[in-house]
Structure formats: C-alpha cells, structure tokens
Amino acid sequence: MKILLLGANGQVGFELQRALAPLGEVSATTRSGKLPGGIDGLRADLGDADSLAQVLHGARWDIVVNAAAYTAVDRAEDEPGPALRVNGEALAQIGAWAARSTALVVHYSTDYVFDGRGARPYREDDSTAPLGVYGHSKLAGEIALRESGCAHLIFRTAWVYGARGGNFLRTMLRLARERERLTVVDDQRGAPTTSRLIGAATTVALQRWLDGDVARRAGYNGIYHLAAGGETTWCRFARAIVARAAAAGLIPREIEVAAIRSVDFPTRARRPAYSVLDTTRLRERFGVVPPEWTQGLDAVIGELAEAHN
Numbered sequence: 393m394k395i396l397l398l399g400a401n402g403q404v405g406f407e408l409q410r411a412l413a414p415l416g417e418v419s420a421t422t423r424s425g426k427l428p429g430g431i432d433g434l435r436a437d438l439g440d441a442d443s444l445a446q447v448l449h450g451a452r453w454d455i456v457v458n459a460a461a462y463t464a465v466d467r468a469e470d471e472p473g474p475a476l477r478v479n480g481e482a483l484a485q486i487g488a489w490a491a492r493s494t495a496l497v498v499h500y501s502t503d504y505v506f507d508g509r510g511a512r513p514y515r516e517d518d519s520t521a522p523l524g525v526y527g528h529s530k531l532a533g534e535i536a537l538r539e540s541g542c543a544h545l546i547f548r549t550a551w552v553y554g555a556r557g558g559n560f561l562r563t564m565l566r567l568a569r570e571r572e573r574l575t576v577v578d579d580q581r582g583a584p585t586t587s588r589l590i591g592a593a594t595t596v597a598l599q600r601w602l603d604g605d606v607a608r609r610a611g612y613n614g615i616y617h618l619a620a621g622g623e624t625t626w627c628r629f630a631r632a633i634v635a636r637a638a639a640a641g642l643i644p645r646e647i648e649v650a651a652i653r654s655v656d657f658p659t660r661a662r663r664p665a666y667s668v669l670d671t672t673r674l675r676e677r678f679g680v681v682p683p684e685w686t687q688g689l690d691a692v693i694g695e696l697a698e699a700h701n
C-alpha cells in the first residue's frame with residue numbers, strides 16, 4: 393500500500409505521518425521538501441500545479457492524504473488567489489488525477505464552511521454559507537473533489553490544536569507567561585480537537601475502507617464531521633488551558649482570563665459564532681466515537697509537561 397501524505401509539516405500532517413505508518417509505506421511531502429527534524433522528504437507545493445503534478449505522477453500511489461492547506465484565515469481575506477489555488481484548485485487537480493488512477497483521496501475541511509447561525513450541532517448535509525475567503529476556498533475544495541468522481545473521504549474538523557504547531561493552546565501558554573491577565577472571546581462556540589485525534593480517527597476510517605469490497609468502498613465516499621465531543625467557547629477553553637498548565641508547572645501561576653465579545657476583538661475575517669459538528673455519521677460508518685474535548689486537553693497538557701520536566 394503506497395500512501396502519499398501532503399503537508400507533513402502541519403499540525404495534522406505531523407500526526408498522520410506516525411498514525412498512517414501501520415497501513416503501508418508513507419511518503420511524506422512538504423512545501424520545502426524538508427520534513428520535521430530536517431529529514432529529507434518529497435517536495436510538493438499545492439500552489440504550483442507543476443510541482444503537484446510531479447509528485448502525483450512520481451509513483452503508483454494507492455492513497456493520497458492531503459493535510460496541506462492555506463490556513464491563514466485572516467490573511468486569506470487579502471490574498472484570495474493563493475487561498476483558492478491551494479484549498480480549491482489543487483483539489484480539482486488531485487481529484488482528476490485520482491479518478492484516472494483509481495486512487496483514494498483523504499482530505500480535510502473545516503467548520504468555517506458554515507455561517508454559525510445554527511442552534512444544534514451541524515450535520516454533514518446542512519447548508520453551507522462560508523463567512524470569509526478561507527471558508528469559501530475550503531468549500532471549493534470539497535466541491536472540486538466530489539465533482540472529480542474520485543473515491544474520497546473528506547473530514548470536516550474544527551478548532552485544531554496539539555503539542556506542536558501554531559495553535560490557540562500554544563498562543564495561550566505563551567501569553568500566560570508574559571501577561572498578568574488575558575481577554576478572550578466568549579461568544580464563539582465549538583469543540584477544540586487535537587491533531588492526534590484526527591490522525592487516529594483517519595487511520596481507523598481508512599482501515600475500515602481498506603477492509604471493504606468495491607461496493608462498500610463506494611458507499612463510504614463523502615463528508616464526515618470529525619471533532620471532539622462536547623462544546624465550549626474560546627474563553628472557557630483558555631481558562632481550562634491556564635488552570636491545567638499552572639497545575640502541571642508549564643506556567644508560573646493561574647492568571648485571570650476575562651471574557652470579551654467578538655465585536656470587542658475585531659479580526660479581518662468573520663468567524664462563525666456556533667460551529668459544533670455532529671459526528672454521528674463518523675460513528676455509524678467507521679465506529680469512531682470522539683472523546684470529550686477535555687480529555688484531549690488533558691493529554692496535550694500531559695505531553696507538554698512530560699517534555700518540560
């Protein structure tokens with residue numbers, strides 16, 4: 393089984409490199425060709441159609457897992473072109489190649505395809521209405537992949553974080569060391585999801601797909617919501633981070649985290665106020681039951697504390 397992993401330097405890509413290893417031979421790519429730790433990997437720039445074509449045609453891949461994405465939500469408002477190329481057009485290219493090669497494509501999308509006006513957890517077939525360029529570009533990628541006719545699994549995830557990479561938890565830990573008090577928005581609701589959960593759930597789903605016959609595999613095509621259980625706000629998430637980090641000795645003391653409204657913290661791109669994802673389909677098709685978000689947080693704090701001590 394030859395697996396091509398795109399975007400191995402990202403939060404999710406890094407976890408996938410390890411998580412996918414039991415399924416086959418994983419060839420990891422990054423934009424520069426350098427893998428975490430400075431190891432040589434393959435080079436694939438999704439912003440450059442020739443670079444992407446070269447790696448796709450470089451071997452007889454059975455599965456392509458795309459963890460690469462243009463993820464700078466605010467910057468995307470000022471440079472829609474690159475966001476649409478990487479998150480949208482590249483998926484049309486990967487999908488067309490996979491349809492011809494009968495390869496499976498695994499791809500990740502986002503809660504930002506929704507406008508956040510929902511009042512119950514979003515299901516896969518609820519209407520999409522992205523509020524910004526990033527959400528539009530990710531939705532374009534979903535559509536392009538579906539329309540290519542290739543075998544595909546699209547996991548929509550949300551509020552991704554982990555012990556490494558650029559994420560909210562690491563920002564809060566840094567700020568908690570520098571400041572006496574933090575202010576964090578308390579009117580956006582979602583479920584913080586660890587990159588490790590995404591790697592593990594992807595592997596379980598892929599194993600189920602590989603175990604299926606042709607008819608069953610075709611039935612798996614589509615979108616799956618993949619996020620931790622429960623819900624919180626960014627402010628309550630920040631308080632939980634600070635409390636656990638102080639107890640684990642990662643920050644000197646538990647500082648105050650005050651709640652503010654999104655209107656008091658303007659950002660270039662608007663974010664959905666509510667983006668809890670309903671993961672029933674993931675459970676029914678693949679038997680994956682995501683744990684509560686607090687369990688993921690305990691695990692990440694534990695991992696950081698172990699590295700710290």
Ligand SMILES: NC(=O)c1ccc[n+]([C@@H]2O[C@H](COP(=O)([O-])OP(=O)(O)OC[C@H]3O[C@@H](n4cnc5c(N)ncnc54)[C@H](OP(=O)(O)O)[C@@H]3O)[C@@H](O)[C@H]2O)c1
Binds near residue numbers: 400438500549551
């Ligand atoms: N982060 C979240 O909160 C979140 C929420 C919902 C959905 N998602 C989705 O989950 C998936 C994984 O996100 P993540 O959190 O792992 O993101 P991440 O940590 O920002 O990683 C994205 C990776 O994509 C790479 N990349 C960017 N432009 C590229 C290009 N032109 N060619 C090749 N690689 C490129 C980046 O490479 P460099 O290291 O070279 O920049 C980076 O390694 C994405 O599809 C994202 O849309 C994320």
